[in-house]
Amino acid sequence: MRKRLGLRAVLPVGVVALAVGLTLVANVFGNTPKHSTRVSAAAAPKCGLGNGKTASGTPITLGAIVTNQPGTSFTDITNMAQAYFTCVNDNGGINGHPINYDVIQEQSNPTQVAADAKQLIASDHVLGIVGNTSIIDCAVNMPYYKQQGFFLIDSGIAEQCYSSPNSATVNMGPRYSSDGAASYLINVKHVKKVVFDQSNVPGTGYNVGGVNLIAKASHVPVQDLTENVPIANGDSVAEAEVQDAGVGGGVVLNFTPPEALIILQAAQQLGLESKVQWACSTPCNTNFLVAGLGSAWNNHLFVNAELNLPTAPGPDSALYQSVLKQYGSAVSGGLGSFSQMGFTEAQIAVKALLGIKGAYTVQSVNSAFENVKGFKTDLLCKPWYYGKHVPYHLPNNTDRTVTPDNGVMVQAQGCTNISNVDPEVAGVRKIEKKEHL
């Protein structure tokens, strides 16, 4: 007589198989270091004073506001800044004072963002703001920062980050990086049309503004698209972009790395990678993105890199890679433009802080920030400056173009000026000349 295999018999088998699989996954994740694990003191990177002594004095508190919402996360920037500060604290801090980094995450709610700035300055008593990367913070809080005498060293997104004397960014932001990406497609790849696609978040008109001007100057039509993020249908988005660009056209993507990867992988699945020329603003200059794309994108995607190649040689790049490896366990994207920004902002701030003579106050810290000039790093094409008494700052206005090559980024074009057709870029070059910056 045949015995029926009942639920009571089948379920335990399933549960056991599931348990085996989950144990395997847990074991793998438990044993796989992401970027971290502190290694021996001999191999430890030298940050700041570089004396290997743990700072134990009164902490110097710096703060930041960062966007972290579905489809748009910039936490790699602040997490990397934190990694560098931790390294500095392990190497003598700021003349013995450890840096306490106070980061608040926000979700593009103006009321929340306004309260966050007040919390940092009025409640948490931060002495300076470093690594701020928020979609709306500059638009909401710049008058408050000005009133409180804060000079931010930040990563800019909104227009107000680039139109205030109180914000100087290490990046050039979505507008100017998109300018660079579009210029490359127009001037080097000679595309007949540009389709510009970006996340549907505040500031889309500002972001596409420079691309429109550059394309118009070259008599190339532009089509502007926006996508709700997280992207729920990458296939349709990629297909629409290619269709809109047409034969001989180009597509410029302005998304965070995970969203850009969704579109690019969808394009690859549909065989669209060679139908048009593809370009990205700086977030695509990220190792995990290029590793996810593979060789199909060799010479088909061109990324405007506001900073250097993630694996570039040079002392600052080597330190960045070393700090990420040993202190950057929270940097989920690993090597890439976002973590480069956080590192460089923190590095600039630390150099300024180390130069302060006397007490660390809001006045002394922000004066030190404002006085930064000629900061050399191999992560940027030109020395970085803050610039005193200038109406706005765009110190990073020259950058590279990189392209995937079998799963890693390589340089496609060396340091190139962002087009003067964008009036703010032309304006900042005049300021640089006049102020000898």
Added chain:
Amino acid sequence: MPTWSEIQPFIPIGLALGGVYALSGVGTVVLYRATGVLNLASGAVGAMGAYLAWALINEAHLPSGVAYAFCVLFGTVVTLAYGLIFGPVLAARDALVKAVATLGLALVLLGLMAWIFTDQAYSLPLPTDGAGFTVGQANIDWTQVIALALGIAVTISTTIFLRVTKVGTAMRALANDREITATLGVPVRRVEAVAWAASGLLSGVCGLLLADLVALDATTLTWLVISTVAAALIARLRSIPGTFAAAMVIGLVQSCITPVQSLTQYEDMTPFVLAVLALLLVSRTRVQGLAGGGGV
């Protein structure tokens, strides 16, 4: 307005999405009919299974086939376990309470995914992505074909299963009247368990397909359940072929409005709009029916 040749590439994309929505929608309807539970956790279960499959392939270096099977197994066991543990406890509660309880499972899994897998981008390409064929202006890959074919196959087989098998008949009886069905000696718990397991199995399959067709992203996959629920609601949580048809319409409309510049921003609203329209139409027909039949 886009031309016909411009719309063509979006049709296979929409059909493939519709096929996966249908798969998940059929699971939702079967489970609802058998247990009275509107499962809002199917997207999260599938997403978690897909993430685990990614980990088994990329971190544990197991063969892809084993990882895919594990994804389906994960969906089946987790959903069945939820049903066995919480099903009896919540059996007498209101349908809304039962639905919200599954939302709890979805949020727990979503939190786990965010905790374990962070916000880095992951991808789970299937081996069927690389090859395909062209029809008119449309490039079609085998994953899209499989998604549509599975949707059709599961719809037909489930319809037949519910009509000709003892368990299927018991499920239909449960949907009509649980008390009488139980009184007649139908093993209610066992029938419910079959429904939970089947629903979970389909969640796992959908997780794999959607991770490839859409993205391996916890938030996106978890809330794609909205499209599934919309398809099931349009079919009034009863009709399996109706769920399939609704899913296909949602997938097609969602995809084919992409090239329409003025509508593309609203494509995410497609499931809601179609569900609301269908519910309004159904209620209007019902009111007219009552009026025609001499109702008050």
